[in-house]
Amino acid sequence: MTEDYFSFTERLFDQSQTSGKPEALKGIRVLDLSRVIFGPMVAKWLALFGAEVIKIEQPEEGDDWRSGTYWGKYWKDSSPYFQSLNPNKYFVAIDLKEEKGKDLVKDLAKKADVVIENYRAGLAEAWGLGYMAMSKINPKIIYISCSGYGQWGPMRYFPSYDLISQSVSGVARMTGFSEKRTFKLPDYYGDFFPAILGVVGVLSALHHRERTGKGQFIDMAQTEALMRVMHNWTYMSATGQDIHPTGNFDPTMAPSGIFKTRDGLFISIAVATKEQFLILTEAMGAVELATDKRFQETAERLKGENAAIINEKLAQWVHTQNAEDIITLAKAKGFAAAVVMDDEKLVRDEWREARGSVVEFVDDMYGNSRFAGPAVSLHKSPGRIKRLTRPIGYHNRYVFKKILGLSEEDIRKLEKEDVIGYWDNRVGKRPPSYVDISKDKIFNYKKDERA
Amino acid sequence: MKKKEQVFSKHMTGKKTQEQLEQFNKLLGEMMGSIGGKKGALEQIRVLEIGHANFPGLVCGAMLGEMGADVIKIEPPQGDAAREATHHGHYIQGVGIPFVMESRNKLLITIDFDDEQGIENIKKLVRKADILIDAMKPGYLDELGIGYRQISAVNPGLIYAAVSPYGHYTQKGRDFQNIPDTDLTAQSESGYPALTGDPGLPEPDNYPVRAGIWAATYMSAAVCVAGIMTALLHRDRTGEGQMVDMATYDALSAWMGFSHVWGFTNEKPRIRVGNYDWCLFPYGYYQAKDGYVTVAAGSDADFRGLIKILGRWDLEDDWRFVFDRIADDPVKLDELEKEMKKEFVKHTRKVLSEKTLAYGAKAARDKLRSKGFPIVVSTLKPSEVVEEKHWKIRRSFEEFDIKDHGRITVPSLPPRMSESPSKIEWIKTGIGEDNEEVYKKYKLIMKD
Numbered sequence: 001m002t003e004d005y006f007s008f009t010e011r012l013f014d015q016s017q018t019s020g021k022p023e024a025l026k027g028i029r030v031l032d033l034s035r036v037i038f039g040p041m042v043a044k045w046l047a048l049f050g051a052e053v054i055k056i057e058q059p060e061e062g063d064d065w066r067s068g069t070y071w072g073k074y075w076k077d078s079s080p081y082f083q084s085l086n087p088n089k090y091f092v093a094i095d096l097k098e099e100k101g102k103d104l105v106k107d108l109a110k111k112a113d114v115v116i117e118n119y120r121a122g123l124a125e126a127w128g129l130g131y132m133a134m135s136k137i138n139p140k141i142i143y144i145s146c147s148g149y150g151q152w153g154p155m156r157y158f159p160s161y162d163l164i165s166q167s168v169s170g171v172a173r174m175t176g177f178s179e180k181r182t183f184k185l186p187d188y189y190g191d192f193f194p195a196i197l198g199v200v201g202v203l204s205a206l207h208h209r210e211r212t213g214k215g216q217f218i219d220m221a222q223t224e225a226l227m228r229v230m231h232n233w234t235y236m237s238a239t240g241q242d243i244h245p246t247g248n249f250d251p252t253m254a255p256s257g258i259f260k261t262r263d264g265l266f267i268s269i270a271v272a273t274k275e276q277f278l279i280l281t282e283a284m285g286a287v288e289l290a291t292d293k294r295f296q297e298t299a300e301r302l303k304g305e306n307a308a309i310i311n312e313k314l315a316q317w318v319h320t321q322n323a324e325d326i327i328t329l330a331k332a333k334g335f336a337a338a339v340v341m342d343d344e345k346l347v348r349d350e351w352r353e354a355r356g357s358v359v360e361f362v363d364d365m366y367g368n369s370r371f372a373g374p375a376v377s378l379h380k381s382p383g384r385i386k387r388l389t390r391p392i393g394y395h396n397r398y399v400f401k402k403i404l405g406l407s408e409e410d411i412r413k414l415e416k417e418d419v420i421g422y423w424d425n426r427v428g429k430r431p432p433s434y435v436d437i438s439k440d441k442i443f444n445y446k447k448d449e450r451a
Numbered sequence: 452m453k454k455k456e457q458v459f460s461k462h463m464t465g466k467k468t469q470e471q472l473e474q475f476n477k478l479l480g481e482m483m484g485s486i487g488g489k490k491g492a493l494e495q496i497r498v499l500e501i502g503h504a505n506f507p508g509l510v511c512g513a514m515l516g517e518m519g520a521d522v523i524k525i526e527p528p529q530g531d532a533a534r535e536a537t538h539h540g541h542y543i544q545g546v547g548i549p550f551v552m553e554s555r556n557k558l559l560i561t562i563d564f565d566d567e568q569g570i571e572n573i574k575k576l577v578r579k580a581d582i583l584i585d586a587m588k589p590g591y592l593d594e595l596g597i598g599y600r601q602i603s604a605v606n607p608g609l610i611y612a613a614v615s616p617y618g619h620y621t622q623k624g625r626d627f628q629n630i631p632d633t634d635l636t637a638q639s640e641s642g643y644p645a646l647t648g649d650p651g652l653p654e655p656d657n658y659p660v661r662a663g664i665w666a667a668t669y670m671s672a673a674v675c676v677a678g679i680m681t682a683l684l685h686r687d688r689t690g691e692g693q694m695v696d697m698a699t700y701d702a703l704s705a706w707m708g709f710s711h712v713w714g715f716t717n718e719k720p721r722i723r724v725g726n727y728d729w730c731l732f733p734y735g736y737y738q739a740k741d742g743y744v745t746v747a748a749g750s751d752a753d754f755r756g757l758i759k760i761l762g763r764w765d766l767e768d769d770w771r772f773v774f775d776r777i778a779d780d781p782v783k784l785d786e787l788e789k790e791m792k793k794e795f796v797k798h799t800r801k802v803l804s805e806k807t808l809a810y811g812a813k814a815a816r817d818k819l820r821s822k823g824f825p826i827v828v829s830t831l832k833p834s835e836v837v838e839e840k841h842w843k844i845r846r847s848f849e850e851f852d853i854k855d856h857g858r859i860t861v862p863s864l865p866p867r868m869s870e871s872p873s874k875i876e877w878i879k880t881g882i883g884e885d886n887e888e889v890y891k892k893y894k895l896i897m898k899d
Binding site: 005006008009010012013022024025045049068069070071073075080081083084085120122123125126127128130131132144149150151152153154155157158159160161163164166167168169170171172173174175176177181182183184185186187188189192193194196197198199200201203204205206207208210212214215216217218219220221224225227228229230231232233234235236237238239242243245246247248249250251252253256257258260266267268269270271272273274275276298299300301302303304307315330331332333334335336337338339340341342343344345346347348350351352354355357358369370371372373374375376377378379380381383 | 456457458459460462463468471472474475476478479480482483491492493504506514518532533535536537538539540541542543547548549551552589590593594598600616617618619620621622623624625626627629630631632633634635636637638639640641642643644645646647648649655656658659660661662663664665666669670673674675676677678680681682683684685687688689691693694695696697698700701702704705706707708709710711712713714715716717718719720721725726728729730731734735736743745747749780781808811824826828829830831832833834835836837839840841842844845847848850856858859860861862863864865866867868869870871
């Protein structure tokens with residue numbers, strides 16, 4: 001007898017086996033010159049799947065996001081957001097304003113496969129650390145520049161952030177109940193989405209290099225990433241009109257919305273097809289709607305007036321049901337429904353833990369930790385979190401000795417000349433107060449990080 | 452004379468640096484100006500996409516195709532039901548806008564899944580494939596004898612990407628396998644709407660609010676493509692294929708991860724805070740004299756720069772706001788927000804953005820670099836965005852003819868790659884439009 005499908009897949013994706021499995025990107029060396037979210041997230045993917053990512057920060061200052069946190073809260077002297085953005089990386093601090101600092105970066109670049117930067121367009125180039133310089137010393141290098149509008153074109157030098165990009169792309173006008181009051185996409189979607197397309201760019205360049213031996217330059221523009229996901233352009237060219245904000249109604253699906261249940265929870269339900277609509281009406285005990293001329297065909301159901309009527313009927317039905325009962329029906333019959341989750345439920349979600357997208361672990365420096373794991377599962381070469389972040393310059397010795405072959409004397413000299421450095425004593429940059437750094441074996445490079 | 456390009460860093464001034472930047476620009480022009488004969492990174496990679504009303508699956512296929520893969524989308528004879536979804540019921544030749552957009556570079560064929568010959572045809576195709584996108588109900592292809600365990604036996608190099616709401620493993624995956632994919636429900640299971648909205652508004656506008664684009668669909672599709680590419684690199688070195696599992700109801704939250712951080716460290720969820728941000732202030736949309744502006748002035752230095760520009764330096768010394776990191780105090784924010792709103796509405800969008808840019812350019816040359824750089828831009832409508840010359844130069848939008856319809860515009864996939872650029876070659880939408888070509892090429896058997 002054949003094994004049940006889910007028993008078969010359960011074995012494939014057995015989370016307890018993850019740490020023993022190979023890493024897809026092992027042996028790939030990445031220089032991460034980036035900061036805040038966009039660039040660091042490109043590097044994070046590579047680090048989760050086994051690349052050796054060396055994050056280069058400015059001594060004392062470090063990544064701006066080290067001090068960026070919500071409502072002033074820190075976790076063991078660190079920004080917990082920064083932790084989430086930069087696991088598995090090696091932290092070195094080099095002063096890029098010093099010629100000798102630039103030389104150190106270039107020495108690392110000679111031995112690297114990928115360089116990631118997200119300074120304002122043109123700045124890395126002006127510093128002599130751009131693609132022109134790097135490709136000269138390492139022609140096989142894959143160099144990705146992440147910026148608001150790209151390195152090429154008249155808007156290139158204009159400043160950008162997540163929210164600015166949401167506005168320049170038009171995304172800003174899409175969320176909410178009316179044109180007069182739109183909301184931003186929260187939690188910096190304008191950084192996280194472009195970052196994943198940057199990852200795709202780097203991975204495709206690595207694949208291209210496997211086949212041809214050639215490196216390349218990648219120009220990743222935040223705003224173009226957001227434009228790629230908008231249906232507005234095609235809709236406009238076909239109808240001559242724009243798509244306007246429609247609140248919780250998804251204009252491509254009717255009925256659709258976020259509704260309040262009898263027990264006061266918010267639940268979303270959306271119907272994409274005729275088949276799904278029939279199923280929903282059965283669940284509602286209102287099959288007559290499925291043969292109603294206004295709703296029977298998807299094309300009719302989506303039209304303004306009809307959509308409003310069917311949405312209202314659904315809202316009323318949801319109001320008479322408990323959330324759990326709706327989910328039970330959705331599972332049994334097969335229509336799309338989900339209770340609106342929240343931060344706490346997410347991080348404590350058993351399903352996510354079983355998938356490996358929420359992971360609990362003990363970090364050598366920060367202790368008990370619970371963070372998001374890889375967002376997709378690969379059964380033979382899965383991603384994994386091996387450690388959290390470290391203070392500025394924590395891996396200086398590790399990287400300079402192991403990779404560049406510098407001696408203790410060389411390093412002391414560079415320290416003295418302020419070419420390399422460490423954290424200063426501000427929160428977000430320093431080690432947790434309970435760590436005695438003078439005895440730390442990794443910091444003093446008495447031992448390797450765990451593979 | 453050409454107008455001098457405005458720069459916002461002291462490091463980008465000086466004759467020598469300017470020359471260097473000019474040289475870089477020239478190189479970019481050569482690398483990016485025209486694609487010429489360059490091929491995409493996934494040239495010769497063969498992809499099969501099988502899906503039913505599954506939007507992330509559609510997007511995965513489109514992105515792989517745009518990077519140069521040969522993508523064959525297999526539909527049942529009546530077509531993929533994903534064709535039905537479209538904005539307000541507007542179709543292009545009977546096909547929904549999202550489906551049209553995500554049909555780029557695909558060959559469209561039909562195969563009858565209920566017919567043994569059809570399954571034989573799929574088996575033939577799969578033997579020669581590098582990547583299979585399974586966007587059907589979990590276990591469905593396995594039942595038909597074309598799931599991962601059967602195919603990997605004959606094609607061990609295959610990368611099998613399973614795309615479904617709750618994934619192809621775990622107890623919940625099993626219990627929820629009937630639930631179809633939609634962006635809205637995926638957003639909700641990822642906790643995304645819980646972060647948007649204003650509890651102060653009247654019901655139901657005070658509910659959690661849907662992101663007005665397919666935020667979850669596109670995020671999960673892109674994460675899945677990154678997973679596929681990672682598996683492809685593993686294969687490049689080992690020759691081994693593998694199974695990639697994407698839970699589309701999870702990827703948005705897992706990739707962004709900030710909800711997890713908040714939940715872990717606070718042990719309670721965030722409340723909805725309207726126009727505010729949890730880390731930065733001001734960081735939101737404001738009414739200007741002639742429309743809306745977006746303001747990002749997150750650091751204390753940026754904020755001080757902003758009130759200087761707005762002529763409200765008096766606020767700097769106001770007892771309510773003298774502390775740094777003003778964004779950390781939501782109660783005081785309400786008061787400060789009132790002052791901000793009062794100021795922005797006095798000026799036009801143009802004046803606000805010109806003033807802040809001029810300030811930023813000057814502040815960037817400051818020795819101590821302590822003057823900040825507040826940014827104010829017009830909150831553009833999409834109809835204003837398409838007119839921008841910058842995107843024309845970069846070919847961010849492309850136009851295609853749809854048979855019997857006319858021209859349509861679609862956005863192209865970033866990033867721009869100097870050696871292996873992505874490219875939209877065609878957009879087709881007809882059900883089974885490429886049957887003849889594909890059936891012949893792969894010697895499939897056509898039922899009469």
